Amino acid sequence: MSTDEPLISNAKLLAFGETILGKLDVSQEHAALTSRILLDADLRGVASHGMAHLVDFYVRRLQMGKINPRPELKLDSDQPSAATLDAGNGLGFVAGQHAMELAIEKAQTTGIGWVSVGNSTHYGAGGYYAMMALEHDMIGFSMTTGGRLVAPPGGLGRAIGLNVLSVAAPTSRDFPYVLDMATSVVAAGKLEIARRRGESIPEGWAQTASGEPLTDPAKLHPDSTMLPLGGTPVLGAFKGFGLTIMVDILTGALSGFGTSAEIDAGLTAAHCFGAMRIEAFQPLADYKERMERMIVAVKETPRRAGVDEIMIPGEPEHALAEQRRAHRRVPVHATVLAGFKEAAAELDVTWDLEDAQ
């Protein structure tokens, strides 16, 4: 256990999130939902999208009036397999849960459901929503616009967002396939972590305003830029750029709300959610048989020295979550806890996160 990252009780984190969001007029149901989705990211080791943002991203913005605690969710369009939801500038978690449930409902009937969402805000880790499809034997999708920090290939300015693509699918094993990726080389959270630790970052993640490699993460702001997946044109940056735009089209353009090129203010966001019912295509057993053969082939691949096992996307996160659920605790960075404590004092929330459990 790192002294910088004490282990905190999952139950207490959930209760703290619920209580502090409730103080800002978020309903009990929505506060509980938000806390659960944030904790889920911590359980899976996605600390950059978990409880660490509870105060900075959500509590502070609710206080500033930039997020509506009591949003009206409104369907702008509702077709048998497609819908568009206006999230009423509420918490992205609330819109995400609602829209993914709607996509799943449509997929039950027609085979596929797809819901675009505009007028929303930061929804945490996209993998959570995609994974909602799993218990229905469906493949799940979730995408979102992200902060405008990325330069297109050949560009030196912040034109497009740190957009995210998440896909989840059942497998033949106990872990699901989960892809949860920013369409940039790395998510901004990786720079945040390196900066906190005083470490440099590899060449290829970001560039200075003049296009030189940026290796000091503290220098990202104000005018450096992050790079699309691939990094340089010769190594595939046009692909990362193309994927970024794909996410923008399916979220910001399809919802009519605006792409990452125009909406990056106060964590405003557009999303989309999709579900495909496997048995609308193929008996589940046949699907799983093909998945098993693929997993075996990948795991039997000859490996580099030092690589014990090749993991399927989602497999390591699943193992970590099992472990953290069993231990009933997740690590939370000391600076994050300090922020919680400050907000708790301000908002008159009982402070018991650091007590022995």
Added chain:
Amino acid sequence: MSTDEPLISNAKLLAFGETILGKLDVSQEHAALTSRILLDADLRGVASHGMAHLVDFYVRRLQMGKINPRPELKLDSDQPSAATLDAGNGLGFVAGQHAMELAIEKAQTTGIGWVSVGNSTHYGAGGYYAMMALEHDMIGFSMTTGGRLVAPPGGLGRAIGLNVLSVAAPTSRDFPYVLDMATSVVAAGKLEIARRRGESIPEGWAQTASGEPLTDPAKLHPDSTMLPLGGTPVLGAFKGFGLTIMVDILTGALSGFGTSAEIDAGLTAAHCFGAMRIEAFQPLADYKERMERMIVAVKETPRRAGVDEIMIPGEPEHALAEQRRAHRRVPVHATVLAGFKEAAAELDVTWDLEDAQ
């Protein structure tokens, strides 16, 4: 005009393709369709997936009995928004055209259509099928398994395919957005081209059997491997790996036919096709307004010295295709023409491709 790549009449290429495929019992309709899709790739500058493969990939495999010239296309499943097609081991072009038409038809009714296809063969450039959605004011998708040449991160063997993801969407301009990418750092065609020219390839595209960078493209076979997009784990290889598996799930697993990990023999393939009707989500004018703002923002980004304009994915290919349609000619490599001439003599096809036009 390079002497290695004489310009050949588009009309004559189409006629040649139709005639030579007809000699192998492909119907006139299917032969014309195949030729048109191959030429379309050449028009767009995607020479690696165009007429260059007419003889090597399709004629030769039809002769060997590895592709059925008269396939029976059969729906294994047919739901309001989802279907699975058994392509009868016919030409992938025939299955692709049919399945994409079906996806579009479903999207007209429900908002979305998605069709998985198994028991098919190499279908050329995926962008063609995705672009079929455009004239219907839909967003189009197409994915396919590719040849098993890619190592997962940490691996040294050929476990997964050069899978392809293609997406097309209308924009506010005269060119559509088109992403047509292998989920590896580069497609195999790039190594083919470098080998033909006797050039080395950049570090990061491929690795030797022991995991060293491979820079001589002639040494790809038999046991070197290509790398997933991202290249190395620190630069995002797990993302390229995850995208490769995503394509496998939506094609080979969802169709029940098998993923790239098991079906790479004789260009056998599984695909999927999708269509989303924009107006099922949002008025077309609102969608286009958001696209226009995004395009303007990207094009106004400050640029590196020497970069005249930042192009949207699909924009340069559109411009090239306009030009090549106007000139009524595309370049075809001399070695490809030699292969055509040989096959023409064998199959008793009149040879007029090199005549003045």
